[in-house]
Amino acid sequence: xxxxxxxxxxxxxxxxxxxxxxxxxxxxxxxxxxxxxxxxxxxxxxxxxxxxxxxxxxxxxxxxxxxxxxxxxxxxxxxxxxxxxxxxxxxxxxxxxxxxxxxxxxxxxxxxxxxxxxxxxxxxxxxxxxxxxxxxxxxxxxxxxxxxxxxxxxxxxxxxxxxxxxxxxxxxxxxxxxxxxxxxxxxxxxxxxxxxxxxxxxxxxxxxxxxxxxxxxxxxxxxxxxxxxxxxxxxxxxxxxxxxxxxxxxxxxxxxxxxxxxxxxxxxxxxxxxxxxxxxxxxxxxxxxxxxxxxxxxxxxxxxxxxxxxxxxxxxxxxxxxxxxxxxxxxxxxxxxxxxxxxx
Amino acid sequence: xxxxxxxxxxxxxxxxxxxxxxxxxxxxxxxxxxxxxxxxxxxxxxxxxxxxxxxxxxxxxxxxxxxxxxxxxxxxxxxxxxxxxxxxxxxxxxxxxxxxxxxxxxxxxxxxxxxxxxxxxxxxxxxxxxxxxxxxxxxxxxxxxxxxxxxxxxxxxxxxxxxxx
Numbered sequence: 001x002x003x004x005x006x007x008x009x010x011x012x013x014x015x016x017x018x019x020x021x022x023x024x025x026x027x028x029x030x031x032x033x034x035x036x037x038x039x040x041x042x043x044x045x046x047x048x049x050x051x052x053x054x055x056x057x058x059x060x061x062x063x064x065x066x067x068x069x070x071x072x073x074x075x076x077x078x079x080x081x082x083x084x085x086x087x088x089x090x091x092x093x094x095x096x097x098x099x100x101x102x103x104x105x106x107x108x109x110x111x112x113x114x115x116x117x118x119x120x121x122x123x124x125x126x127x128x129x130x131x132x133x134x135x136x137x138x139x140x141x142x143x144x145x146x147x148x149x150x151x152x153x154x155x156x157x158x159x160x161x162x163x164x165x166x167x168x169x170x171x172x173x174x175x176x177x178x179x180x181x182x183x184x185x186x187x188x189x190x191x192x193x194x195x196x197x198x199x200x201x202x203x204x205x206x207x208x209x210x211x212x213x214x215x216x217x218x219x220x221x222x223x224x225x226x227x228x229x230x231x232x233x234x235x236x237x238x239x240x241x242x243x244x245x246x247x248x249x250x251x252x253x254x255x256x257x258x259x260x261x262x263x264x265x266x267x268x269x270x271x272x273x274x275x276x277x278x279x280x281x282x283x284x285x286x287x288x289x290x291x292x293x294x295x296x297x298x299x300x301x302x303x304x305x306x307x308x309x310x311x312x313x314x315x316x317x318x319x320x321x322x323x324x325x326x327x328x329x330x331x332x333x334x335x336x337x338x339x340x341x342x343x344x
Numbered sequence: 345x346x347x348x349x350x351x352x353x354x355x356x357x358x359x360x361x362x363x364x365x366x367x368x369x370x371x372x373x374x375x376x377x378x379x380x381x382x383x384x385x386x387x388x389x390x391x392x393x394x395x396x397x398x399x400x401x402x403x404x405x406x407x408x409x410x411x412x413x414x415x416x417x418x419x420x421x422x423x424x425x426x427x428x429x430x431x432x433x434x435x436x437x438x439x440x441x442x443x444x445x446x447x448x449x450x451x452x453x454x455x456x457x458x459x460x461x462x463x464x465x466x467x468x469x470x471x472x473x474x475x476x477x478x479x480x481x482x483x484x485x486x487x488x489x490x491x492x493x494x495x496x497x498x499x500x501x502x503x504x505x506x507x508x509x
Contacts, residue, residue, distance in 0.1 A: 077375075117470060121398035128406025132378070135410070139371060139417050147417060154414050158407060178471060 008109045016093050016113065024247035025055040027296055031247075034300040062240035070233050074140040081137025082234070082241035088130040089248035095119040096255050097181045099265045099285035102278055111265075111285065112181055119180035120168055123256060124161075127211055131157045133245065134213075134220060138230035149229030152311070153220035156210055159318035160217075164207035166326035167200040170333040171260060184264035194261040199329045201261045203322055208253040210318070213246060215303040219311060254295035255288075262291055350390060357383035370416045374409060381405045395471040 002010070029044065029051070036043025044051035069078055099111035116122055131154050138150025171193060175183050187193060194201045210217040221229030231242045258264060265284035274280050309317070360379040367373050381404045388397035478486050 077371075116394065118394050118398050121395070121402065125398050125401040125406060128402050128410075131406075131410055132413075135413055135417070136375070139413075151414060151417065154410050158410055161407070 004107065005109065009113060012111065013094075013113055016098065017090060020090060020093055020248050020251055023251045023292075023296075024244055025059070027247040027250060028058065028243075029055050030296065031300050031303075034297065035304050038301075038304045059240070062237050065236040067236040067238070068233075070142060073142045073233065077136050077140035078233075079238070081133050081140060082238045082245070083133075084136065085130070085133030085245040086241050086248075088126050088133060089245040089252065092123050092126045092252045093255070095122050095180050096252075096259055097184050097264060098288065100277075100281040102281060110181075111281065115179060115181045118178045120172065120178045120183075120260075123180075124165060124168070127164075128157075128161055130211075130249070133242075134230050137234070137242070141230075141233035143233050145226045145232045146230050149220045149226050149232070152226075153213065153230060156213075156217065156219065156314060156318075159315060160207045160210035160322070163203055163318060163322035163326045164211065166323070166330060167203040167207070168260075170200045170326070170329045171197055173330070173333050173337065180259060184259055184266065187263040188266045190263070190266075190268040192261065192263045197261065197329075197333070199325065199332070201257075203326050203329065204261065205257065206317075206322060208257060209299070209302065210314075212249045212253055212299075214250065214299055216306045216308045217314065218308055219314060250296055250299050251292065254292045254299070257295055258288060258291035264288055346390060349386070353383045353386040353390070357387070371413065374413050374416060377412075378405050378409050381409070392470075395474055 032054070033043045033051075035041075044054040047053040047057045069075055094113045095116060097110075097112040097115075101108055101110040103109075134153040135150045138146040138153070141147075171183075172178060174193070174196060175186055177183060177186075183193070209215075213220055219229075220226075221231065226232070231239055234242060265281075265288040267280075267284050267287040270280055270283055270287075274283065357380055360376045360383065363376040364373045364380065367376060381400065385397040385400045385405075388394075388400060
């Protein structure tokens with residue numbers, strides 16, 4: 001018989017996995033509706049009321065399409081590409097604290113799958129291996145457009161990872177911990193890190209857009225130059241997995257942004273109105289999801305507002321603007337901490 | 345459980361390291377090398393060195409190997425374009441590799457006689473303790489290695505420049 005703690009963790013893993021999938025599914029619907037709203041159209045409205053069943057219809061369509069593996073491609077790597085993309089997209093959710101925790105029968109269960117003491121580095125590691133899905137897929141397709149897309153993706157992700165890591169360093173200096181839960185706990189009562197680290201937050205946000213390959217950084221799949229980018233040769237559900245992984249990544253990066261910079265599951269003033277700790281925790285989780293949905297909307301908002309960069313502009317922004325700015329941010333954080341007497 | 349994991353990871357590391365050498369396609373070699381790094385990161389976690397494992401994945405698997413893969417994909421190497429080396433060179437390489445192995449085995453035999461300092465301390469590899477040790481006991485080597493890295497960085501920027509005036 002499994003111990004209750006282990007059972008709770010297993011249930012939590014399954015629930016988090018399902019939630020990521022459902023949120024990603026409905027992000028595709030949300031994206032079309034947001035795009036339609038911004039362009040003064042109606043958007044999908046045929047499948048079910050308000051087109052609410054559209055993601056199901058898309059899924060069925062994807063599965064029913066003919067599956068083509070190009071003759072001269074590397075078969076195993078061709079299948080491995082989308083698999084890695086999906087795997088790494090789902091892995092990062094393990095260290096995100098989804099809520100404070102529930103007390104059942106006098107025992108406390110944390111709403112975080114695992115609280116490793118290097119949580120931020122774990123997220124960072126998962127993000128950094130996520131690029132292999134695109135690279136392997138693009139190379140195995142044996143297609144010049146795919147290869148160019150893969151090369152663009154890898155150089156873009158490496159360039160922006162550096163600025164992202166440096167912006168996190170300033171945050172870690174301030175909070176003094178690498179554990180995601182401790183960072184969240186320190187922001188209780190409205191002390192959101194975005195207020196103390198505005199520059200770091202801005203750099204992190206821009207890098208998050210680049211890491212998820214969203215517009216204005218969607219050069220790896222830029223259809224006007226590269227047909228479809230790294231997934232030109234993909235069809236059926238393997239293409240679906242690539243597109244789906246992008247939406248899961250968007251969900252996870254929204255969750256990471258809200259956790260690191262916007263207080264995570266902490267809801268200000270909630271303790272004054274509700275006394276039951278379980279209820280506080282559940283309301284906090286709902287508030288957390290509210291922030292996540294806002295950031296997912298923000299991702300879409302940007303996509304349908306700003307055109308994409310040219311490739312040299314992208315590299316200039318990464319190396320000549322964001323990197324020096326994030327180093328400056330580290331210096332400023334250090335000086336302010338020294339002036340406030342937090343370092344001896 | 346830990347012992348089985350150790351054997352599994354060791355098997356994986358040795359097998360994929362062999363495949364790096366054996367496989368004909370350079371892209372496959374790089375992918376097997378990444379697998380080797382993951383197996384070694386697993387070993388670090390077994391030794392309670394979580395920070396080392398995470399940094400190992402981020403730096404080696406996440407950055408250096410991506411650049412390797414990048415270059416190999418750009419060059420588009422395959423078995424047809426690979427120049428064939430002479431027999432003499434192959435024999436010499438085997439001999440040199442064998443000598444290196446003899447040296448390694450000798451070092452490992454010596455090392456087995458030393459006693460670990462804190463065999464039962466499970467907190468040793470945690471980032472807090474690691475940072476304290478690095479910035480107190482090993483301050484000088486740590487700073488020296490950072491100067492070395494800086495020199496390498498300046499050098500690569502210089503080489504990367506199109507023309508030196």
